[in-house]
Amino acid sequence: MTENFRLNKGGLINRNKKISFKFNGKKYFGYEGDTLASALIANGVHLIGRSFKYHRPRGFFGAGVDEPYAIVQMNRNHEVDPNVRATEQELFEGLEAKSVNCWPNVDFDIGAINNFLNKFFPAGFYYKTFMWPKSFWYKVYEPIIRKAAGFGAASIKHDKERYEHKYEYCDLLIAGSGPSGLASAYAAAQNGAKVILAEDKSRFGGSLLTSDVTIGNQTGKEWAEKIISELKSMPNVIVKNRSQVFGYYDHNMLVMSERVSDHLPKTDKYIPKQRLWYIRAKEVVISSGSIERPLVFGNNDTPGVMLSSAAKEYLKIYGVLVGKKPIVFTNNDSGYETAIEFKKNGIDPIVLDTRQDTNSEITKEAKELKINIKFSYVVVTAKGYKKVSSADIAKISEDKKNLTSIENIKCDCICVSGFWTPTIHLASQSGNKTKFNQEIDAFVPSQSKQKETTLGSANGVFTLEETLKTSFEKGSELSKKITNKDNTVTIPTVTEKKSSNHDKFWCVPLPEGKDYKRFLDFQNDVAVSDIHLALREGYRSIEHVKRYTTLGMATDQGKTSNLNGLQLVSDVENKLVPQVGHTTFRPPYTPVSIGAIVGREVGKHSKPTRKSPMHYWHEKNNAVFVDAGVWLRPRYYKQGNENLFEASKREAKNVRKNVGVCDVTTLGKIDIKGPDSAEFLNRVYTNAWLKLPVGKARYGVMLREDGIVMDDGTTTRISENHYHMTTTTAQAANVLSHLEYYLQLVWPELNVNVVSSTEQWAGAAIAGPRSRDVLQKLFPDLDVSNQGLPFMGYMEGNLFGVNAKIFRISFSGELAYEVNVESDNGNFMWEKIMEIGKEFNIQPYGTEALSTLRIEMGHVAGSELDGRTIPYDNSLEGLVSKKKDFIGKRSLSKKAYIESDRQKVVGVVPLDKKTSIPEGSYIVKDAKAKLPNPKLGHVSASCWSVEYDNPFSLAIIKDGKNMIGQKLFALSPLKNKTIPVEIVSSHYVDPKGERVRS
Amino acid sequence: MLYIKCPHCGLRSQNEFSYGGDATIKRPELNKEISDQDWDNFVYLRKSPRGKHLELWQHISGCRQWIKVERDTLTHEIFRTFKANEGI
Ligand SMILES: [Zn+2]
Helix, strand or coil: CCCCCECCCCCCCEEEEEEEEEECCEEEEEEECCEHHHHHHHCCCCCCEECCCCCCEECCCCCCCCCCCCEEEEEECCEEEEEEECCCCECCCCEEEEECCCCECCCCEHHHHHHHCHHHCCCCHHHHHCCCCCCHHHHHHHHHHHHHCCCCCCCCCCCCCCEEEEEEEEEEEEECCCHHHHHHHHHHHHCCCCEEEECCCCCCCHHHHCCCCEECCEEHHHHHHHHHHHHHCCCCEEEECCEEEEEEEHHHEEEEEECCCCCCCCCCCCCCCEEEEEEEEEEEEECCCEEECCCECECCCCCCEEEHHHHHHHHHHHCECCCCCEEEEECCCHHHHHHHHHHHCCCCCEEEECCCCCCCHHHHHHHHCCCEEEECEEEEEEECCCCCCEEEEEEECCCCCCEEEEEEEECCEEEEECCEEECCHHHHHCCCCCEEECCCCEEECCCCCCCEEECHHHHCCCCHHHHHHHHHHHHHHHHHHHHCCCCCCCCCCEECCCCCCCCCCCECCCCCCCCCCCEEECCCCEEHHHHHHHHHCCCCCHHHHHHHHCCCCCCCCCCCCHHHHHHHHHHHHCCCHHHHCCCCCCCCCCCCCHHHHHCCCCHHHHCCCECCCCHHHHHHCCEEEEEECCEEEEEEECCCCCCHHHHHHHHHHHHHHCEEEEECCCCEEEEEECCCHHHHHHHHECCCCCCCCCCEEEEEEEECCCCCEEEEEEEEEEECCEEEEEECCCCHHHHHHHHHHHHHHHCCCCCCEEEECHHHEEEEEEECCCHHHHHHHHCCCCCCCCCCCCCCEEEEEEECCEEEEEECCCCCCCCEEEEEEEHHHHHHHHHHHHHHHHHHCEEECCHHHHHHHHHHHCCCCCCCCCCCCCHHHHCCHHHCCCCCCCCCHHHHHCHHHHCCCCCEEEEEEECCCCCCCCCCCEEECCCCCCCCCCCCEEEEEEEEECCCCEEEEEEEECCHHHHCCCEEEEEECCCCEEEEEEEECCCCCCCCCCHHHC | CCEEEECCCEEEEHHHCEEEEECCCCCCCCCCCCCHHHHHHHHCCCCCCCCEEEEEEECCCCCCCEEEEEEECCCCCEEEEEECCCCC
8 A cells, every 4th residue: 555645635636536547557546637746756656767877766856847857658549658757747547657767677677786886887988988899889788778778768650649730920929827927928918919828837827836925915826827817818819838839949930849638548539649839929038937956965866855846846736745754955945935835734844954044034934833944954965775764964064065963864855955047948049148147156048149038037037026027017018019009017016025045055065985976967867976077087168078978968958957067067177157158058948759840741741742633544543653753653554463564564565566655744844935935945955946946846955054964855846935845753843943043043134934834734645656546536637647747746736625735755765745735634635545545455554664665765864864974974965065055064074074984874784684683783894803893883774675575774884885795794782683794785776766756 | 940031922931942052153154265263163162151141042932033142151140132133
């Protein structure tokens, strides 16, 4: 039976709704409104996990976002969620969580042996220990570290949860709903500004929920509730809880992650698990508050040692005692608030104050309540392994160097307060350089770089009165600039206790003869001794110390450890903290799920899918599709039990023998108009364009300025000043941008307009010896004879009532035509072609057959025009004009481009006429040469030649022209193949190009 | 994410634009003799300044116009934007 630490009353939980949950397989109960942390503490569970390096037992240290220890692995909605902070995870019925960093279990953890071997895990242990012997890294060290390290295990399955992105624009984004956030939001909203108020926790109000203050005639909590409900009712305000603004990016773009469903047992249909908000704000108010700083003493990582503010939060919000024999160890007034809260609930705390007797209001109150206070006292070390059971305490001398009257007292928790650290992460991310405030021993924002204002304790202001005053004023001022409205808000009166100065002392010296580990960074197990060692070894820059010791590098990013680390470095180095400086804060402030970052763009949604107007015909006719850029194209049409190889062979053969039809809608199309179009094309393409007559098409190649082939395609002169350009499917968008670049920036004097018309036209390529017969029947009124419509000719026609453009162009090397109709008529055209082509044995063919046809014809395509080749390499030198200038021409005279043994495209046939050559294979002279075997080039494309019924490949090899006829080898180390080959002409079929002109 | 003021469309997020490099580079005139050195400088050599930089962006998911943007490469501050045909 576990002991009950829940008070009979109090807190903000719903005691009418009991909730059952499981931790490490054991069943517990909590209440609605609990976090996993508060519910476990209520059940007396303080052992949550094991630490990262030494596997020391870990409990709870905080109550929120700053928690360094209580990281658990969740099972929710049949999904695994690693790296969840138990202090932030709200309880729901059936919640299941387990410890991380321990094996086989949290009570008996094998890794804990590291704790006793800690001499081998000093600062920089990653760098030192595993350097020798080198061969041990992969086999021994790495696998062990992998098994032992990390905060949980990510699922290797696809995450079925839904994540969403949202874009929002506002006048004021306010990060944090404590007093400064509420006041500035309220004032801005009164001026009609569009406000987004974001709160990380489920409850609004921040420190007002737990502090003993009054605003007007209400308690802090009542006032917060009133302001929130007013804000929620205003149409110009978005109020979001469970929402962490984690990143401040350029130009006032902030990103917020909203945990929409994480607090529910499962995600509802059509509701996301998490939502990522991209918010562009005119002004940003950072009201992110402050985090209590730990005090450092021996074994201060023992479960049961926690922040005093966290202990107070568990009491006041969850009605939970973190212990029944508490020690409050403080260097400032804040610890007393926790002590008084214990006392009010019938628990007798002992307060150890590092200061001499102070007469602040709150110490007086504590004395009146008869709380046992020991001034000038410290905790020397916590005792107990899995939970604090006692503490060695001692009186400390005025110079804070000597400990006297050390005694052991029983306790079950130690609540520490080392004063407050403003949360300046967002301000720092925005580019704000920050400054050190001596009075509070911490950094605060300084000059704004972007439109950002930090208010309240995040700005180092620790009185409520001043916080509210400045926040109301700032909220009014910032919104007035935007809305030009000035509705004054009356600032309410505040009662709060006046605090006295805190003690700058924070690190308890070791008693003589003791070497207790005193931890600075609780998540990464960085102790005082590690920093000492790093400094002794010569590390000076705080950025180096951080990386060498891993101080502040874990998932909590040093929220509780950074400042103490800096203090220590400054003490040892005898420098001031601002001279040491702090490490850079980078987003995200808290860990963000990869799923949330990805959003809805997963799987098929990672890019748009384009389908041609004939897509559903292809689907109905057993097409197997392939991704071609953003398009889906039929790869082959399956008949019976055919595989890819058999089907594509059949389709390609039918094109060579009869006639085939291929959907070429996906080709890029650009409409070009204007009186200077011919001149423009003449500059863009490598060949001559000025004399192309109306009604004729021409093949063209365009280069980049560096001489590399960018794209190829045919362009047709539709009328005097109107051209129709085609590009490859893949390069369509780049070519359009390229043309726009030259027209807008380089030659703005040319009167030419370009626009993409890819989606406007559906295209069908009809190819094969019978293609003219099909065309004639499609357009019975037209003269489509070799004279009427010669090779590279163009005409317009009427396809059973539909306007069509007919181009006599060929990619397959056969007599062929391309017919374009407006997209809406695409399917009509396709069905007509199939109907009419039936008597000529027409068959549709896919991209695989298309490739086969172009490869054996030696037509270069994307695999040869691969961004590394010049026209010569692709045997396109005939298309390069010697007379005129064009984009990239000057580069072609570069020395490397004109060398006589320059690479060239050739054909490759295996000697056995059977073995297909894998694409990417190397071509070498000697298959058995010593490695590295000098390679002549690579195989760019392979097919099964349907003309000769044997494998055929294209390759780009050095001095290719002179290699024709030679017997070489194709090597594919990946496929472990060595294939004797013969180099032949790349034009394997119809080398004179007679068929296309027939 | 940058917030770029397209001179044609107004303020738009960076993800509507694509980057086009140094806007001060002038393409050598066509049909004009040019030394290897000068041509290579035009094709390959770009400064990578710390501070003010006049650069090209194309409003690719908007008006498709190429524009000039004067931006600080260190702070990402954008000082001014121009149409393609506007000088600085
Ligand atoms: Zn625009």
